[in-house]
Amino acid sequence: DDQGRPMVPSGNWIPLGHCGIWQDVAWVERSEVHVSDVTIRTSVRNHRLQVTFEVTNASARERRIHVQADIRPWKKGRDPEGVAPVLSIPEFELILPSRNVLTHTVEVAWSDASPWLPESPALYTLRTAVCEGGTTLDVSHERFGFREVWIDGPHLMLNGYPMHLF
16 A cells, blocks of 8 residues: 555564465365365264265366265374275265266264364364276365364353363
């Protein structure tokens, strides 16, 4: 502006005289057919996991694909591909029209998940593979914790334990 303040959002208040990229940047290469988003919902009370996959077909033709997914314990510094799965998600098939996005939701029971707690923050990785005709087109990983937060009377509950924040 006319007072010398930057007109681009910088992401923080500190550099008032600076602008541009100031945090880590990642370049992600995706196939024409790929998982573009995933929503993971966990329920400690019901011992269930719900995953909604958003699959994108950016190609000019209809595609018949299979989506395979599993859950693996997250290990710091380890490639998720080298960790054995602890839960399989049922495979499903989608027929994706050209230049289109479809969503598909899967819900499974998971009775032996280790819950995420502040003193023991167990984490998992959802590994998803998009396949067509025996060829893997895309593999993605999403890290998450198995946790559920709810209100029970005067208590804020985290995985069945009351949390007192003050």
